[in-house]
Amino acid sequence: MHHMRRAELETIARPKGLQRRVGSKLPLALADRNAKIAIVHDWCPDFRGGERVLSRICKIFPNAEVFTLFDFLPKDIKDQYFQDVAFHSSVANRLPMVQSYYRALFFLCPFLIEQFDVTGYDAVISSSAAFARGVITRPDQPHLCYVHSPIRYAWDEQFSYLEQGRLGFGPKGLVYRYMLHHLRTWDTRTAHGPDLMLANSSYVRSRIQRIYGRESQVVFPPVAIDELEFVADKDDYYVTASFLAPYKRTDLIIKAFNDMPSRRLVVVGEGQQSQGLRSMAGANVVFTGYLPRREFVRTVAKAKAMVFAGCEDFGIALAEAQACGTPLVAFGRGGAFDIVRPFGDIEDPTGILFGRQSVECLKEAIEVFERNETLITPQACRFNAARFSEDRFDLAMLKALAIAQSFHVRR
Incomplete structure (x- = not known):
């Protein structure tokens, strides 16, 4: 959709980047912390690294709501890290004993993520290691994507995952390989939806460039x-x-x-x-x-x-x-x-x-x-x-969302 020019991307990492002109001589302001934000996160099986990032984004934007395919976070974690945050999960989250096999439903996840209606929000932030980025947004709706990783098991780590699952070229292995082929097609198509992509490391930035042909800016995850x-x-x-x-x-x-x-x-x-x-x-x-x-x-x-x-x-x-x-x-x-x-x-x-x-x-x-x-x-x-630090992460996210919003101001 909109590809960031390298000069625009570099401004996120430097305070002077706030002086970047957007159709006028006024400096680019930070995004509004009180905006109504939809945060789309792949799934919440436990409270690990990705969920810590999700928690911090919720703190930056106190009016945000979370959309996630599967939500298995216990109440004490919600009370500590997501106090007063509304969670919306997919219909598949209600399947019997789904916590034991949700990963095997990966072939349904592109369809499921597209069923979330986030069109009524001021902006969308996707926290994505797989599917979140594919959420459907309005043409005039800012979409910032924080990329934890391109889908590992669909791209460069496909063969190691297949080997670990003992999935050769028998009937089951061929079915999995065919589903991964279709997942790569969907993943490539949706890679051009966000206005701006952030990568959590230099390594992920290089993978985004190689797999999707997109530029991205490194914003390290927050550490308390x-x-x-x-x-x-x-x-x-x-x-x-x-x-x-x-x-x-x-x-x-x-x-x-x-x-x-x-x-x-x-x-x-x-x-x-x-x-x-x-x-x-x-x-x-x-x-x-x-x-x-x-x-x-x-x-x-x-x-x-x-x-x-x-x-x-x-x-x-x-x-x-x-x-x-x-x-x-x-x-x-x-x-x-x-x-x-x-x-x-x-x-x-x-x-x-x-x-x-x-x-x-x-x-x-x-x-x-x-x-x-x-x-x-x-x-x-x-x-x-x-x-x-968390403060550095907060400032980088506010700058990045402001840049994503600026595309739609210029239309």
Whole structure:
């Protein structure tokens, strides 16, 4: 629909960008916080990174309402993070026991997202890792899209997902491949609906350019830095924290620590791999399962380093670890590339980036970290985390929505 020129996109990241002219000599104002906004979010199975971003957007726009395909958030989470926010879910949310199989309904999700009527709102903000961006809007309605990721399992990670599901070229595998083909067609068509796209990392920005041929601006997700405990005096253990899914590569971390029995590893989180990972772990690896927020923060803050071997689109847990003063040992692709100030390349490093997803490469990175541990200080990590503050995110979102609105003023 409307593609942003690079010069216009760059203004979002710089305060001087507010002086960009929009058909007049007046500076571009920030968007109205009290506007009636429809926030469209793919689904809410749990309160993880995407839902934290959703919560912050709701705080920026107190009159916003949320539209989501599936809403499984417990009442205590709603009370804490979405107080007085109205949620609208799809008709499929009422299917019996849908929480156990909602992901298998992905082929219905494009249809379901198009059934939300958001045409009565001042503007639409989609929070999208899959389907939210495809909501139908009025031609004169501003639409800002915050992209957590293009649909992983439909594009560059299709083959790994099919392999994990043991979906070859038998009848079931062919049906899935055909449905993913149609999903890619829909995804490409709807990519040109939003007036402006924001990417949550440089990695996602490059994927948006390659897959959709669109420019986007990086706006890092918000991290509640002031709520995160800073600990300078570390304990003698490493931590990894994530939803235990295959692409997180927690298996690689456990294998590496199995080869290093003198080093302790704490694994925080649950997921479809929980049982298999526990069965392969050595005595030096401890699983905590899901932790309440305060205990999670304390566990991360006391660790000598957080280890992450996956390719995450951004990885709010990694940025939160930095805010706690905890160094990172992470695979050097995806969001970690934006978050870590790597040792050996830059002043005041905050962690180690390793180049290949292999046990040997990770073990070598741990060795490098321990040889240079005194040069990677908790204070540098905390200072680095200021780049991901909530105030910075709020201002970037207000600027971006104002730019999206400006297209319709000029018509």
